[in-house]
Each structure stands twice: as structure tokens, then as C-alpha cells.
Amino acid sequence: MNTSVNIAGVCFKNPVTTASGTFGSGKEYSEFFDLGRLGAVTVKGVATTEWKGNNCPRIAETYGGMLNSVGLQNPGVDYFIKNDIPFLRKYDTKIIVNICGHTVSEYCEVTERLSDEDIDLFELNISCPNVSAGGITFGTDAKMAETVVSEVKKYAKKPLIVKLTPNVTDITEIARAVVSGGADAVSLINTLKGMKIDINTRKAFLANKFGGLSGPAVKPVALRMVYEVNKAVDVPIIGMGGISNTEDALEFIMAGATMISVGTANFANPYATVEIVDGIKEYMEKNNIKDLSEIRGIIE
Amino acid sequence: MKKFIFAEVVEIKHMIEDIYDMYVYAPEIAKNAKPGQFAEIYTGLGEAILPRPISFCEIIKEKGLIRFCFRVVGKGTKHFSEMKKGDKLRLLGPLGNGFEIPDAPQKSIVIGGGIGIPPLLELCKHLKGEVHVFLGTREEPILVEDFEKTGAIVHVCTENGCTGYHGYAITLVDELNIPADMIYSCGPKIMLKIVSDWAKKKNIRAQVSMEERMACGIGVCCGCAIKIQKKGEDDWHSLKVCKDGPVFWNDEVIW
Ligand SMILES: Cc1cc2nc3c(=O)[nH]c(=O)nc-3n(C[C@H](O)[C@H](O)[C@H](O)COP(=O)(O)OP(=O)(O)OC[C@H]3O[C@@H](n4cnc5c(N)ncnc54)[C@H](O)[C@@H]3O)c2cc1C
Ligand SMILES: Cc1cc2nc3c(=O)[nH]c(=O)nc-3n(C[C@H](O)[C@H](O)[C@H](O)COP(=O)(O)O)c2cc1C
Numbered sequence: 188m189n190t191s192v193n194i195a196g197v198c199f200k201n202p203v204t205t206a207s208g209t210f211g212s213g214k215e216y217s218e219f220f221d222l223g224r225l226g227a228v229t230v231k232g233v234a235t236t237e238w239k240g241n242n243c244p245r246i247a248e249t250y251g252g253m254l255n256s257v258g259l260q261n262p263g264v265d266y267f268i269k270n271d272i273p274f275l276r277k278y279d280t281k282i283i284v285n286i287c288g289h290t291v292s293e294y295c296e297v298t299e300r301l302s303d304e305d306i307d308l309f310e311l312n313i314s315c316p317n318v319s320a321g322g323i324t325f326g327t328d329a330k331m332a333e334t335v336v337s338e339v340k341k342y343a344k345k346p347l348i349v350k351l352t353p354n355v356t357d358i359t360e361i362a363r364a365v366v367s368g369g370a371d372a373v374s375l376i377n378t379l380k381g382m383k384i385d386i387n388t389r390k391a392f393l394a395n396k397f398g399g400l401s402g403p404a405v406k407p408v409a410l411r412m413v414y415e416v417n418k419a420v421d422v423p424i425i426g427m428g429g430i431s432n433t434e435d436a437l438e439f440i441m442a443g444a445t446m447i448s449v450g451t452a453n454f455a456n457p458y459a460t461v462e463i464v465d466g467i468k469e470y471m472e473k474n475n476i477k478d479l480s481e482i483r484g485i486i487e
Numbered sequence: 488m489k490k491f492i493f494a495e496v497v498e499i500k501h502m503i504e505d506i507y508d509m510y511v512y513a514p515e516i517a518k519n520a521k522p523g524q525f526a527e528i529y530t531g532l533g534e535a536i537l538p539r540p541i542s543f544c545e546i547i548k549e550k551g552l553i554r555f556c557f558r559v560v561g562k563g564t565k566h567f568s569e570m571k572k573g574d575k576l577r578l579l580g581p582l583g584n585g586f587e588i589p590d591a592p593q594k595s596i597v598i599g600g601g602i603g604i605p606p607l608l609e610l611c612k613h614l615k616g617e618v619h620v621f622l623g624t625r626e627e628p629i630l631v632e633d634f635e636k637t638g639a640i641v642h643v644c645t646e647n648g649c650t651g652y653h654g655y656a657i658t659l660v661d662e663l664n665i666p667a668d669m670i671y672s673c674g675p676k677i678m679l680k681i682v683s684d685w686a687k688k689k690n691i692r693a694q695v696s697m698e699e700r701m702a703c704g705i706g707v708c709c710g711c712a713i714k715i716q717k718k719g720e721d722d723w724h725s726l727k728v729c730k731d732g733p734v735f736w737n738d739e740v741i742w
């Protein structure tokens with residue numbers, strides 16, 4: 188039985204990784220299990236310098252999900268190189284670094300700074316709904332998406348995954364654009380833009396007014412988008428959006444995902460990722476599946 | 488080390504108003520728990536996926552018990568209040584930093600407001616020296632006898648004047664003007680700010696236990712940010728209430 192998968196020449200021992208921003212850089216979760224059990228750790232967004240994030244409240248629970256307007260708070264690339272890479276390298280897992288920026292040149296700068304570091308892949312976040320400049324503005328326009336990807340690609344000495352937003356009319360159009368810009372893989376979905384109102388104060392609940400919806404509530408939408416993108420482009424897909432258990436993960440694989448990421452589910456169960464790693468193995472054994480390619484994208 | 492466990496409800500009773508008193512058997516968590524720390528309690532409800540932060544009201548290490556005292560305000564706490572003896576709850580803890588308690592005896596002022604009162608009980612069991620506790624509530628006070636048992640001098644303050652001092656706890660603190668080496672406080676943010684201002688005026692340092700909306704509870708999501716400027720730093724940083732707090736020095740919080 189072979190649970191390993193391959194994306195742009197990088198081999199992962201299993202198809203399970205973490206959704207950026209929901210796992211930090213792994214330190215906290217390493218108190219619960221050996222990070223080496225994961226195919227990869229996808230770290231939270233890294234920017235050129237410290238980003239302090241939005242005002243609070245940044246979190247609102249919603250039915251079967253949550254809204255966040257964290258705004259990509261992170262200590263910046265220097266801190267990341269000094270502290271997080273050496274920490275993660277102690278574990279037998281791949282490192283996917285999520286890159287954020289306000290401008291094309293910021294994206295390029297972070298990528299360049301990290302290109303000679305000991306990491307495995309980049310994930311370009313052009314899909315965060317919580318920052319005013321950059322982020323999602325690049326991800327909702329096919330032309331801009333293609334441009335930023337082709338620029339970043341010039342500096343990326345590691346394979347480049349591009350993370351797509353669901354907040355568009357046709358996600359396949361953006362997927363095609365980033366692939367023609369040079370993306371080696373795509374990951375989807377980032378959060379869906381939403382809001383919550385406090386009826387007592389008669390104000391928007393989140394200080395930032397809007398936030399990104401994630402968790403089980405978004406799963407059917409995410410799954411449909413992974414399916415559509417798989418039909419539209421030839422690069423590998425990292426699927427995510429509400430994945431909480433083995434069944435969810437297998438659905439994404441059958442829709443066409445090569446890897447899957449666990450995000451919000453980590454908050455509801457710190458062991459969600461490793462339970463899914465074990466669950467996939469069990470399913471393969473039970474159904475006599477030798478390699479995940481046998482079920483990947485099997486939905487017509 | 489944090490533990491993610493199923494804990495059995497050993498006792499649960501209604502206290503007053505919408506406040507409940509619950510003991511759970513969680514020796515793995517009790518073993519390492521400190522006053523001011525908290526646990527995330529999971530609802531197990533599919534629609535309410537985020538855990539609820541609830542402070543340790545008492546940590547009874549010998550019996551492996553944790554006492555929670557909570558107010559029903561929404562789905563999760565309603566669900567907890569409906570637990571029966573023998574039911575099990577998922578807990579993650581101990582979380583956060585807890586109060587800093589000096590080894591040497593000191594004069595302490597402890598100020599609790601509303602549902603911020605419970606975490607101060609375990610604190611008072613550990614404070615050495617003279618302790619003045621001010622318990623402020625809108626109506627009926629809570630946990631008065633429990634605080635008296637710790638040996639502290641208890642001042643009850645109610646906003647409606649039903650018992651004790653008629654008014655805010657901090658007003659009485661100011662009136663009595665008791666000298667102190669340290670102030671500890673937990674309650675609504677507005678109260679903590681007033682306590683902090685008073686402490687600054689009197690040149691006493693205060694440890695304040697802050698609250699913010701949380702998702703992970705362990706420091707990964709950056710959901711629970713608070714603006715903190717540490718001594719000697721020339722700018723503030725976003726720290727995490729769940730991991731760097733919930734207890735902060737009053738003079739480091741950007742209020
Ligand atoms: C460090 C810390 C310690 C706490 N200790 C206690 C305690 O000992 N006793 C007690 O009664 N309450 C305590 N609280 C407040 C308690 O966490 C909330 O009342 C509780 O989460 C409400 O959940 P709910 O499902 O009933 O309400 P809902 O409104 O349905 O909750 C929806 C979401 O908002 C969050 N939320 C709602 N109110 C608060 C709040 N005031 N603070 C933080 N998150 C909130 C919930 O966790 C949940 O994610 C503490 C909060 C913090 C941050
Ligand atoms: C608190 C929080 C922080 C996030 N931060 C980032 C981030 O820094 N970069 C990014 O690309 N996506 C970020 N995301 C989006 C997730 O990686 C993921 O795409 C989304 O939450 C959907 O997956 P889920 O439903 O499994 O959480 C964040 C999501 C949450 C809930």
C-alpha cells in the first residue's frame with residue numbers, strides 16, 4: 188500500500204497537510220503528536236516584516252463554522268527563518284511556506300528571501316479576504332493573478348502552489364490563469380467572505396466588519412470547486428475547506444485533490460490531522476487500494 | 488503539558504441566577520494547573536465547533552478535580568449547564584499563563600467583577616500575607632463563603648445594594664484606600680481598565696486577567712490578539728490572550 192503522493196517532484200509520505208493559519212508553525216501541535224506523521228506542515232502566512240493584524244473581535248462562531256478576520260498577523264520572514272524552519276526541520280515532514288504580501292514586490296521579496304532556505308514548497312496566498320491591499324485583490328482578477336504568479340515564479344527556486352479564493356464567479360478561470368502564469372499546483376479554497384451582526388449593539392460583530400468563513404459549513408462548496416478545477420487544469424490540487432474527518436478527506440481526493448489540508452477542524456480536535464492520516468490508511472486497506480491514484484478524481 | 492481528555496462530571500449544581508457550579512474529574516489537568524489558567528471545553532455539538540474557554544475556579548489536586556463556575560450566555564454554556572453527573576466533557580488544558588504569585592508574603596488586593604470572580608478563588612488559596620478581596624456583582628454576590636474560607640478579608644459590593652456595599656467594587660477599594668504590594672483582578676474589560684488606572688495612580692502593579700474571542704485556545708490562530716507593549720519595547724505587539732495571557736501586567740496593556 189502506498190499512501191505517498193507527489194507534487195511537482197516533491198514526495199510526501201501521505202496526502203495530509205495543514206491549512207495555513209490554522210496550525211501556526213506546528214510548535215503548539217507538536218505537543219500533541221509527532222509532526223513527522225503528516226505529509227507536510229503548511230505554515231501560517233509569512234510577510235516581509237511583522238504584520239500586527241486587525242482589531243478584535245477577530246473570531247465569530249457561526250453555525251457549523253466560524254468567521255475570522257485575523258488579517259494575516261505574523262512576525263515576518265526574518266523571524267520565520269530564524270525560529271520556525273530549524274524547528275520544523277527536526278521532524279520528518281515537508282515544509283510548505285505560505286507567502287502573503289500587499290504588493291507584487293512584497294510577494295517577490297519574501298519568496299526571494301526564502302528561496303535558498305531549507306523549505307520544500309511555496310504557497311502563494313492571493314486569496315485572503317481580510318487585508319485591504321494585496322491578498323484577495325490579486326486572486327479575483329485573472330489578469331492580475333497571472334501577473335503576480337509569473338513575477339513570483341522568477342524568484343521561486345522551489346515549486347510554487349497558488350492558493351485560490353472561492354469569492355469569484357468562476358474559479359476555473361483564475362485556476363487557468365495562475366497555471367499559465369507558472370503555478371506548479373493550486374490549493375483551494377481559502378475562506379468565503381461573510382459577516383455577522385450583533386443585534387444587541389446593532390453593529391457588525393467583527394471589528395473588521397467582514398471575515399472569512401471556514402469549517403464544516405463550507406465543505407460542499409469547496410468540494411464542488413475542487414471538482415471543477417480538477418476538470419479545468421492539469422496541475423495537482425491541494426483541496427481544503429471544512430475537512431474534519433477521513434470521509435471528508437476522501438471525498439476531496441475523489442473530486443481530484445492530490446493532497447488535502449485540515450484547517451478549522453484542528454481547533455475542534457487537535458488530533459484531526461493524524462486521525463485522518465490513519466483513517467485514509469484504514470480505508471485503503473479495507474478497500475484494497477494500493478495507491479491513491481486509483482481513487483483520485485474518479486468522479487466523472 | 489496540555490492534555491486533551493474526556494472528563495467526567497462529578498457534580499453539577501445551579502448556583503444563582505444563570506450561574507452553575509461544576510466539578511469534573513480531570514487528574515491529568517489538575518496535576519499541572521495553576522490559578523488564573525483555564526481550559527477549553529468542547530460542546531460536542533456539530534453546529535458549535537469552537538471550544539469554550541472557562542477558568543479554573545478551584546484546582547483540587549488531591550482528588551484530581553477541577554471546579555468550573557460559569558454563566559449561561561449562549562449555546563455552549565447552556566449545553567454545559569444541562570450536563571448530568573456521570574456525563575463526559577472534552578477538555579483541553581491547562582491553558583494560558585496564570586497569575587504570578589510571589590513566594591514571600593505580601594499585601595494583596597483582589598478585585599473580581601461578575602463572572603470574573605471565580606478564577607480569583609483558586610488564586611486566594613495561594614496568596615500569602617494579608618489579602619483583601621472585593622467581590623462586585625450587579626445583584627446577589629457569589630462564592631462569598633468560599634473566599635472567606637481562604638482566610639481573605641472579603642468585601643461584598645452589589646450594584647443594586649441588596650447586600651454589602653452599595654456600589655462598584657473599585658469605588659469601595661478607593662474609599663478604603665488599603666495599602667497593597669500587588670493587585671489582582673478579573674472581570675469586564677471596562678472594570679479592568681478602571682482598576683488599572685487606579686493602580687497606576689497608587690503606584691501599585693496590577694495583574695489583570697483579560698478576555699477575548701478565541702478559536703484554537705493554544706496560540707496558533709491569532710484570533711485572541713491583545714495589544715501589549717512590554718517594558719523597554721518602543722512599540723506594541725499583538726500578543727495572544729490564550730497563550731501569553733490571559734493574565735497581563737496592567738501597565739503593559741494598550742487599553
Ligand atoms: C480566558 C477566559 C476565561 C473565562 N472564564 C470563564 C469562567 O470561568 N466562567 C464563565 O462563565 N465564563 C468564562 N469566560 C467566558 C466564556 O468563555 C463565555 O461566556 C463562553 O465562551 C460563552 O459560550 P456560549 O457558547 O455559551 O456563548 P455563544 O455566544 O453561543 O458563543 C459563541 C462563541 O463566542 C465565544 N464567546 C462568547 N462569549 C464570550 C466571552 N465573554 N469571552 C470569550 N469568548 C466568548 C464562545 O466561546 C463561542 O466561540 C471566560 C473567557 C475567557 C476568554
Ligand atoms: C484563523 C484562520 C487563519 C487563516 N490564515 C490563513 C493564512 O494566513 N493564509 C492562508 O492562505 N489561509 C489562511 N486561512 C484559510 C485556511 O488556510 C483555509 O483555506 C480555510 O480556512 C478553509 O479550510 P478549513 O475550512 O478547513 O478551515 C486561515 C483560516 C483561518 C480559520
Ligand code: FES
Nearest residue numbers: 702704706709729
Ligand atoms: S485562540 Fe487561537 S491564538 Fe488564541
